[in-house]
Amino acid sequence: MSVACPNGELVPASNSSGFAGRVCRPFLLNSQNSDGGWGFHPDCDNAVEPTCWALAALSSYANTNRDSSHEESVRRGLKWLCDAQLADGSWPAVPAQRVGCWITSAACLTLDAGGYAPHQVARGLQWLCDFWPAEGTAWWRLASKFRRKSSLVRQDASLRGWSWTQGAASWVEPTSAALLALNRSPAQSRRIAGAARRQSLGERMLYDRMCPGGGWNSGNPHVYGVAGVPRIGPTAWALLALRQYRARSENQMSLQWLQDSYGHIRGPLSLSLAHTCLTAYGKVMLPVGPALEAMYSTNQFLGSVASVAWAIMAVQTTPQSVAILFGPSGPSPMIQAANSDASADRPPR
Amino acid sequence: MSFAVADLRPPFERPPSRVAIRPAVNYQADLANVLFETLREFALPVRGKTVLLKPNFVEHDPEFVINTHPAVVAAARESFLRLGAKTVLVAEGPANERDTEAILESIRLREFLGPLGRIFVDLNADGVELVPTRTRASKLKELYLPRSILLADFVVSMPKMKTHHWAGVTLSLKNMFGIVPGSCYGWPKNALHWAGLTRSILDINSTVRPDFAIVDGIVGMEGNGPIQGIPKPCGVLVLGDDPVAVDGTCARIMGLVPERIDYLSHAGLLLGHLQPAKILQLGETIETVRIPFAVTETFRDLQA
Numbered sequence: 001m002s003v004a005c006p007n008g009e010l011v012p013a014s015n016s017s018g019f020a021g022r023v024c025r026p027f028l029l030n031s032q033n034s035d036g037g038w039g040f041h042p043d044c045d046n047a048v049e050p051t052c053w054a055l056a057a058l059s060s061y062a063n064t065n066r067d068s069s070h071e072e073s074v075r076r077g078l079k080w081l082c083d084a085q086l087a088d089g090s091w092p093a094v095p096a097q098r099v100g101c102w103i104t105s106a107a108c109l110t111l112d113a114g115g116y117a118p119h120q121v122a123r124g125l126q127w128l129c130d131f132w133p134a135e136g137t138a139w140w141r142l143a144s145k146f147r148r149k150s151s152l153v154r155q156d157a158s159l160r161g162w163s164w165t166q167g168a169a170s171w172v173e174p175t176s177a178a179l180l181a182l183n184r185s186p187a188q189s190r191r192i193a194g195a196a197r198r199q200s201l202g203e204r205m206l207y208d209r210m211c212p213g214g215g216w217n218s219g220n221p222h223v224y225g226v227a228g229v230p231r232i233g234p235t236a237w238a239l240l241a242l243r244q245y246r247a248r249s250e251n252q253m254s255l256q257w258l259q260d261s262y263g264h265i266r267g268p269l270s271l272s273l274a275h276t277c278l279t280a281y282g283k284v285m286l287p288v289g290p291a292l293e294a295m296y297s298t299n300q301f302l303g304s305v306a307s308v309a310w311a312i313m314a315v316q317t318t319p320q321s322v323a324i325l326f327g328p329s330g331p332s333p334m335i336q337a338a339n340s341d342a343s344a345d346r347p348p349r
Numbered sequence: 350m351s352f353a354v355a356d357l358r359p360p361f362e363r364p365p366s367r368v369a370i371r372p373a374v375n376y377q378a379d380l381a382n383v384l385f386e387t388l389r390e391f392a393l394p395v396r397g398k399t400v401l402l403k404p405n406f407v408e409h410d411p412e413f414v415i416n417t418h419p420a421v422v423a424a425a426r427e428s429f430l431r432l433g434a435k436t437v438l439v440a441e442g443p444a445n446e447r448d449t450e451a452i453l454e455s456i457r458l459r460e461f462l463g464p465l466g467r468i469f470v471d472l473n474a475d476g477v478e479l480v481p482t483r484t485r486a487s488k489l490k491e492l493y494l495p496r497s498i499l500l501a502d503f504v505v506s507m508p509k510m511k512t513h514h515w516a517g518v519t520l521s522l523k524n525m526f527g528i529v530p531g532s533c534y535g536w537p538k539n540a541l542h543w544a545g546l547t548r549s550i551l552d553i554n555s556t557v558r559p560d561f562a563i564v565d566g567i568v569g570m571e572g573n574g575p576i577q578g579i580p581k582p583c584g585v586l587v588l589g590d591d592p593v594a595v596d597g598t599c600a601r602i603m604g605l606v607p608e609r610i611d612y613l614s615h616a617g618l619l620l621g622h623l624q625p626a627k628i629l630q631l632g633e634t635i636e637t638v639r640i641p642f643a644v645t646e647t648f649r650d651l652q653a
Contacts, residue, residue: 040474040532047532093533094493096479102535134543164535168543171535173447218445218537224514224573224645231409233447266409267451295450299465302450304474 019293020315025061027308028054029073036076037084041303047094050305051081052106056325057309059114063324064316074114081107082117089123090131101165102174104128105181112185113325122188128178129195133163133170155221159205171219172209172234175202176241183244184327206238207250214253215261230257232270236277240322243280243329255281268295268307272314280322280329289315357483357555357619366591366622367391368598369631370638373567373586376413380424380586384563387588388428390631393503393561396433401470401501402426403559405508405524406441407575409455414570414580416452417509419461421565421586425507426462440497442472442527444537449473470497473531484555486615487548489541493533498557506559506592510569510585510599512578515546517610517648518603519575520596521562522620525553547612554592554620562595563588566602571642585638593621594628601625604641605651 031054032038037046038054055077062068084107085091090100091107108124111117134140136157144157161175179202182189189195211221215230216238222228235258245251258274265271275288292311301307313321323329369387373380402425404417413419426437439462443452449471453459462468475495482489498504508524516523526538526549534540541549564587570578585602589595593616600607607613607623617623644651 039476040471044474045476049532094477096477097493097533163539165533165540168535168539171537171539173536223577226573226577231446232451265451266454267448269448270451298459299450299453302453302465302469302471304450304471306474307448307450 019289019296020061020312021065023293023296024308024312024315025058025070028058028305028312029070031305032073032077036078036080038077038305040305042305045094046080046084048081048084048091048103049093049106050309051077051084052103052110053306053309053313055081056110056113057312060313060316060321060325064321078111078114078116081110082120085120085124089120089127091124099166100127100131102162102177104131105162105174105177108181109177109184109325112181112188118188121185122191125182125185125188125195126192128162128181129192129198131162131166133160134167135169136160155219156205156208159201159208161202161205169219170205172206172216173218173237175205176234176237178202179206179241180326183241184325186327203242203245206242210238210250210254213257214250214255215257216254230254232258232261232265232274236270236273239277240280240326246281246329255283259283268292268301269304269310271295272307272310275314276310276317276322279317280319280326282319287315359619360617360622360624360627363622363627365627365629366589366594367629367631368587368589368591368594370598370602370633370635371586371588372584372633372638374584376418376420376567380420381427383586384421384424384588385428385431387586387632388432391561391588391590393432393590395429395503397435398502399436399438399500400429400434400503400505401438401440401497402429402505402507403440403524403528405519405527405575406449406452406456406458407443407445407527409446409452411455413456414568415509415576416456417507417565418567419456419458421563421567422458422507423461425505425563426468429505434503437468438470438497438501439468440470440472440475440495440528442475442495442530444527444531447473447531447536470495472497472528473536475530477530477533480556482552482556484552484619486551486555487541487545489544489549489552492553492556493530494557495528495530498528503560504557505561505563507563507565510564510566510581510583510587510603511574512571512603512642512644512648513575514573514645514647515542516550516612517644517651518596518600518605518613520564520599521559521592522550522554522596522612522616525557525559526550528557529553547615550612551615551620554616558620559592561588561590562592564595564599566599569603569642571603571644573645579643581640581642583638583640585633591621591628593617593623597623597625598628598630598635601635601653602639604639604653605644606653609651
């Protein structure tokens, strides 16, 4: 079997680490823009999300393979990422936007995992803690009683997590990303007033939004009395964000759903996330490289920088590499302090 | 609803719209021929142009009950190429799934279209431009829109004929929600809901009004659509040069009163024709193909 590189060259398939090194790493290096950032696709304008995942992937590759030959590329990428931060501490999705969004979590994770720009990370985390979703205020709850569609979904709107964009409702993935960012930097988070409360609310919101039977979708466990169907991506993100509660029945049910679904995954981003998540939970997984390589040989991941970056991280993932990006999985000392009467394995209810 | 921009034409200034209803019993039928012959009747200005097909690919759907069937998309692509289009792209930005490729593989799009690399555009991850909305129906005022949409010469909305638990129906106008990039608005594109769901539909379509619409009504969806409803075989393709007229015709086929559908009634003021007298019907008549759709409790008042 051969696989196509971004430049169209066909190269023979090899083992999984070869796939990361021969195909994915060159793809990322070749698709970096001259100013240091990455777009969602090669030759596309910079965006913060692909830049974050490309940097995380290249750093992971360097750590795993003790290969610092792309150090300059990472340095330029980090500079672009730092320069993209807005005055209020947040990051926008694309530089043209002047308002921050959920991607601030990914930027903080990426910078903190590499030990870069701690002051900028602190400002980003502060912004995250000040960034409330639009739903769940007292006024909103009162008004929702009179909206005819308010009864269509069944969830506790008082449990406020994080939204994708300002002025919108909480959803599973941005909430998970924010929790991961705050947990990644416990020392920084501890200095932020209200951070423990935000984390506690976010964790409870995630459990409230879990689908019946385990797993998560974007955030609607029930619509019109019908149980929502879980999806791979949100489930992996939520499980990663809640991995300090790994013994909880909800985690175990969701983990089982993810394991059962693993063999049916059809997309590279989902497969990489699921593999990373299952590895983080200590599940012994077969190497994911061959499956990813087969996917690459069909659609070249649709040219997605994020998919290629996550493929590198998945191929090389170990519990240790997960800890580097997302922090240790032990109980959050801040949450423990905030809920001294709760067990370490249970978030406040 | 008030529109601050008068750049859109009221019905009395518009020529009549044309809508064709074509029977197609199933997805194994010769759809390419049906679509090609019908599109030729419309004499569309696509020769040498870049045509962008915007299907409704929202969910993992191996049973083909939620998304626009890939056989219809492939037939449309082939037809536009036969009509002389220089390039025919297929583009979508799924609202709930960040792994677009997973959706495309679940519906086996590659088997129908061939290698997707040069054909498919993920609108959630395209380059974006900030564009002021041409109406002010919602709170949006401006939209980040994918460059592929803005650069296309001819945009075709290709929805599946479905009911929708928030909007009543989802047809060619609602389908345009999918052009708004998740990279800027999230998954789902919840900012649009908070700006006013039905009003956002109007602002998106006033800003990027589809040049043509092809509705997959071979098997639609009724009840708790757009994802968890029940398949509804209808055996029709509905095509037209006015998305409002096409959606109005589809609603009538579904046994609904389009004037009672909030966003559609307002679309009829500036974006196209809703009145039957202004719609030149080609092919089958509405009466011969009408098949009432079940709707959720909150939309019972839409039924004729």
